[in-house]
Amino acid sequence: MAVKSVTELAAVSATQTFGTVPKLQRQWVVEVDDPATPHDTISKAPKDGENVISFLDPHPNAAYSLAMDCKVDNYNGSKWHYLVTWNYDTPKQANTDVNPLSRPDIWKFSTSGMSIPALWYYDGTNRKALVNSAGDFFEGATTDLSMLTAHISGNRQSFDYARATGATNILNDREYLGGAAYCWKCDGISGEPAVEIVDDNDVRFYKVEVTLTYRPDGWPLLLPNVGWNYLVGGRKERVYVIDPEDPDHKTKIVSANPQPLNSDGSLQTSYGESNPPIIITRRVHASGDFGQLFGTPP
Amino acid sequence: MAKLDLAFQLSANASGMAAGVDKANAQLKSVGEASQKSSAMFRDAAKITRELQTPTEVYASTISKLDKYLEKGALTQEVYNRAVAKADAQLAEAEGTVSKFRNGLSATENVLNRVTDAAQGVGDSVKSMAEAGISVIAFGKDVAWTYLQWKVFSAVRNPAAIGQFAMSALKGAMAARTLILAAKALGVGLAIGGGGAGVLASAVVGLTNPFIGAGLLALNLGRQFLAAKDQAYETATAIGGLAEEAQRLGVTVNALQIDRALAAGVARDDIVKLGVAMSEIDVGHFDDLAVALDEVDTAGKRSATVFESFGRTLAVPFTGAFAAINSGSAALTNGLTEIMAGVNALAAPVASLLQPFGTMLGTVAEGAMKLVGILAQGVGVVLRLAGAALNTFLSPFIVGLSNLADAIRGGMNSAFDFIADKIDYVHQKLDGFYEMMAKVPVIGRAFAAGSGTGAGSVAPAAAAGSSPAAEGFDKEMQAAARHQEAWENAVQDSLLKAERESEQHQNAWEQAVHNSLLQDEREAEQHQNAWENAVHASMLKAEKEQEQAVKNATKSNESMDKAVSKASEFQGENAALLNGKSSEALQANDIRSSEGISQFMALATGRDDPALVEYRKQTSTLMQLLAEQRAQRVENATILGGPAA
Numbered sequence: 042m043a044v045k046s047v048t049e050l051a052a053v054s055a056t057q058t059f060g061t062v063p064k065l066q067r068q069w070v071v072e073v074d075d076p077a078t079p080h081d082t083i084s085k086a087p088k089d090g091e092n093v094i095s096f097l098d099p100h101p102n103a104a105y106s107l108a109m110d111c112k113v114d115n116y117n118g119s120k121w122h123y124l125v126t127w128n129y130d131t132p133k134q135a136n137t138d139v140n141p142l143s144r145p146d147i148w149k150f151s152t153s154g155m156s157i158p159a160l161w162y163y164d165g166t167n168r169k170a171l172v173n174s175a176g177d178f179f180e181g182a183t184t185d186l187s188m189l190t191a192h193i194s195g196n197r198q199s200f201d202y203a204r205a206t207g208a209t210n211i212l213n214d215r216e217y218l219g220g221a222a223y224c225w226k227c228d229g230i231s232g233e234p235a236v237e238i239v240d241d242n243d244v245r246f247y248k249v250e251v252t253l254t255y256r257p258d259g260w261p262l263l264l265p266n267v268g269w270n271y272l273v274g275g276r277k278e279r280v281y282v283i284d285p286e287d288p289d290h291k292t293k294i295v296s297a298n299p300q301p302l303n304s305d306g307s308l309q310t311s312y313g314e315s316n317p318p319i320i321i322t323r324r325v326h327a328s329g330d331f332g333q334l335f336g337t338p339p
Numbered sequence: 340m341a342k343l344d345l346a347f348q349l350s351a352n353a354s355g356m357a358a359g360v361d362k363a364n365a366q367l368k369s370v371g372e373a374s375q376k377s378s379a380m381f382r383d384a385a386k387i388t389r390e391l392q393t394p395t396e397v398y399a400s401t402i403s404k405l406d407k408y409l410e411k412g413a414l415t416q417e418v419y420n421r422a423v424a425k426a427d428a429q430l431a432e433a434e435g436t437v438s439k440f441r442n443g444l445s446a447t448e449n450v451l452n453r454v455t456d457a458a459q460g461v462g463d464s465v466k467s468m469a470e471a472g473i474s475v476i477a478f479g480k481d482v483a484w485t486y487l488q489w490k491v492f493s494a495v496r497n498p499a500a501i502g503q504f505a506m507s508a509l510k511g512a513m514a515a516r517t518l519i520l521a522a523k524a525l526g527v528g529l530a531i532g533g534g535g536a537g538v539l540a541s542a543v544v545g546l547t548n549p550f551i552g553a554g555l556l557a558l559n560l561g562r563q564f565l566a567a568k569d570q571a572y573e574t575a576t577a578i579g580g581l582a583e584e585a586q587r588l589g590v591t592v593n594a595l596q597i598d599r600a601l602a603a604g605v606a607r608d609d610i611v612k613l614g615v616a617m618s619e620i621d622v623g624h625f626d627d628l629a630v631a632l633d634e635v636d637t638a639g640k641r642s643a644t645v646f647e648s649f650g651r652t653l654a655v656p657f658t659g660a661f662a663a664i665n666s667g668s669a670a671l672t673n674g675l676t677e678i679m680a681g682v683n684a685l686a687a688p689v690a691s692l693l694q695p696f697g698t699m700l701g702t703v704a705e706g707a708m709k710l711v712g713i714l715a716q717g718v719g720v721v722l723r724l725a726g727a728a729l730n731t732f733l734s735p736f737i738v739g740l741s742n743l744a745d746a747i748r749g750g751m752n753s754a755f756d757f758i759a760d761k762i763d764y765v766h767q768k769l770d771g772f773y774e775m776m777a778k779v780p781v782i783g784r785a786f787a788a789g790s791g792t793g794a795g796s797v798a799p800a801a802a803a804g805s806s807p808a809a810e811g812f813d814k815e816m817q818a819a820a821r822h823q824e825a826w827e828n829a830v831q832d833s834l835l836k837a838e839r840e841s842e843q844h845q846n847a848w849e850q851a852v853h854n855s856l857l858q859d860e861r862e863a864e865q866h867q868n869a870w871e872n873a874v875h876a877s878m879l880k881a882e883k884e885q886e887q888a889v890k891n892a893t894k895s896n897e898s899m900d901k902a903v904s905k906a907s908e909f910q911g912e913n914a915a916l917l918n919g920k921s922s923e924a925l926q927a928n929d930i931r932s933s934e935g936i937s938q939f940m941a942l943a944t945g946r947d948d949p950a951l952v953e954y955r956k957q958t959s960t961l962m963q964l965l966a967e968q969r970a971q972r973v974e975n976a977t978i979l980g981g982p983a984a
Contacts, residue, residue, distance in 0.1 A: 263929055264928075267927055267938070268925055269922075279918075294950050297948050299926070
């Protein structure tokens with residue numbers, strides 16, 4: 042059960058389309074002395090010189106095109122002749138390695154929109170409040186917020202569950218990928234098992250994928266400083282309102298809604314357009330070094 | 340009728356009788372033609388009469404023409420008399436409706452007079468015809484003429500008021516048909532064996548003429564009734580108009596209520612004129628009106644009564660004649676029937692078995708014929724007696740007439756007895772014949788069963804005792820008496836009715852005055868009650884309004900108390916809440932969300948808190964209640980610690 046002869050056929054296929062990489066193909070007729078010759082023996086019969094052709098071997102006429110897949114078929118119905126076909130292609134990932142664990146991560150990016158109330162507008166480069174000529178806000182006006190999503194795919198020996206849970210929903214604590222602190226958020230981390238054969242050995246690993254979302258105005262909450270109680274001498278009391286039509290302007294009426302507060306916790310009794318409520322910024326997510334956690338795109 | 344039909348059948352089957360029937364039919368045909376001619380002349384005379392202008396000229400011309408026709412023989416004496424009577428009636432009609440109206444009231448008298456005239460005419464006719472020996476043909480002619488007159492009369496006018504007369508006339512027509520049939524029978528009798536029946540026919544002719552008088556009499560009588568009715572309606576219309584005018588002016592027919600008329604605004608002069616007009620009203624007119632109305636209402640009954648009176652008057656002198664005719668006809672018919680029965684009894688076996696006995700049958704038939712002849716002669720004798728009685732019928736002594744009638748009846752009964760004896764004799768002979776034949780070998784069994792069909796089954800009508808005509812006459816007399824009594828009762832009822840109505844009018848007037856006083860009293864009482872009720876209602880209304888005002892004030896105070904209580908409660912709750920901290924959940928969202936921006940906008944634009952709205956609402960309610968209390972001068976209240984209202 043041995044190979045009696047190997048004969049390479051003429052260049053049988055070469056496809057090239059504009060905007061794509063060329064796709065090449067090589068074929069050999071392998072004659073065996075026994076129809077029961079193993080398939081692996083037949084597929085390794087073709088050679089370039091003394092080297093048996095294997096995956097990622099460059100095409101002799103085009104170094105950029107690498108051997109990507111091999112196929113063995115019966116040749117014209119003869120049980121002593123087999124047709125071996127090798128297809129050559131150019132891999133998208135640079136530095137492709139036969140070992141999956143040695144391959145670099147793949148980064149993909151996409152953008153999307155998010156509808157938010159429109160409170161400002163740009164007058165040239167100056168941002169101004171979006172109000173009418175009488176100074177009233179357009180309460181129902183909305184605008185789109187551009188969101189950037191980064192997908193990171195890579196192979197890992199194992200899936201670190203603790204790290205995955207700890208990294209999910211955290212914000213970047215420093216500038217990352219051009220974004221200010223607290224503008225990137227890890228939306229999720231997923232992993233699934235995979236296996237490949239390398240040099241006749243199976244390599245088992247996890248395909249891990251991380252999703253990061255960038256929000257230009259940041260992820261911390263912007264809340265009005267309002268409450269049911271206000272501080273009076275360090276003691277809380279129920280907020281109230283005073284009827285502006287009351288001539289004495291002193292009757293306290295228990296309010297039906299939370300009332301705005303000053304920064305020191307006192308009741309903001311005078312508010313309105315000229316004195317809008319205070320907006321407080323509160324980050325409700327943990328933060329971390331995204332560069333360290335997820336790296337950077339190549 | 341069945342007997343007469345049988346007689347005709349007999350005449351049709353017997354060749355010897357056929358000639359008599361044919362002769363009678365031919366003569367009747369000529370009678371019809373002569374009647375038509377006479378009718379044309381009569382119509383011509385009527386036409387001439389209508390063309391005349393004045394009633395007097397009409398009368399004179401009619402009399403002249405009638406005289407002329409009478410001289411030429413175009414009119415018989417009785418027709419002439421009737422035509423003169425008709426002209427008299429027309430002239431009387433032209434003299435005025437009041438006169439005719441009164442004539443209508445005395446219609447019975449007129450009827451009697453006309454009946455007397457008719458009876459006179461009948462007597463003359465019977466006398467002349469008996470003397471002239473008028474034949475059956477003349478009899479049939481008069482019968483046809485009578486029928487024609489009746490038809491003309493029916494075509495001229497058939498008012499509902501004389502419907503009873505129409506029925507009587509129809510009965511007369513039926514009687515005429517009976518007489519025609521009798522004439523035919525008499526014709527048969529003449530053909531068979533005798534001329535005595537001709538005298539009978541002459542006597543019957545006298546009965547036909549009165550029908551002419553009856554028709555014309557009923558015609559005139561109907562006209563008078565119609566004229567009376569029209570007069571009554573005209574009077575009633577006039578009275579009705581007077582009553583309406585009087586009612587409009589406030590008066591009644593019975594009495595003039597001057598006060599009321601004056602109160603109604605009638606001028607005094609008008610009242611005086613009206614009083615004069617009322618005084619000029621002839622009360623007799625009202626009586627005439629009542630009688631006329633009664634006459635109209637009972638026109639049919641009166642007509643029947645008159646006609647029955649006519650029939651009674653006419654029938655009295657002819658009772659014997661009727662009895663003679665009926666008895667004679669019945670006897671003749673019975674004789675013929677017996678002949679037929681004998682012939683039938685013999686004809687059947689002759690036709691089937693006994694041809695050799697033809698001679699014997701001829702002998703029997705000859706015997707039967709002789710029997711008929713004897714019977715007819717007997718009847719002729721009786722009728723001659725009746726004719727003699729009729730010649731004296733018009734004598735002024737009614738008692739004598741009755742005696743004569745009785746004599747006629749007695750003679751008729753004697754004649755009948757004679758005939759009956761003859762019949763019995765013949766029956767005996769026939770019985771003997773049958774007995775003899777029953778003993779004859781071979782054919783004796785055929786005679787052993789009896790003498791045949793119907794022989795002797797019909798007894799002579801005269802032998803039954805009293806005459807049917809006499810019984811009918813008695814019934815008519817009784818009916819006439821009842822009608823007379825009914826008429827008198829009607830007049831008496833009318834008078835009583837008028838008296839009652841007068842009394843009712845008086846009572847009605849008194850009742851009206853009494854009712855007027857009561858009504859005035861009631862109206863005054865109602866006004867007094869209405870005024871008192873109005874005052875009472877006004878006082879009640881004022882009390883209710885006062886009570887309602889107190890209730891409203893109380894209600895207002897209660898509302899104020901509730902509002903103050905609610906305000907105080909609100910104030911207390913408000914103060915309690917303000918003195919503590921709130922544990923309500925704080926709802927706040929990122930201002931970049933829709934909820935968050937809404938909350939922010941509410942605060943940034945200074946919108947009123949809903950609590951302010953509620954506060955202002957309560958304050959407004961309290962202020963309103965305070966205003967109401969001020970208006971009602973209710974005790975002041977302090978609201979939410981504010982200044983006293």
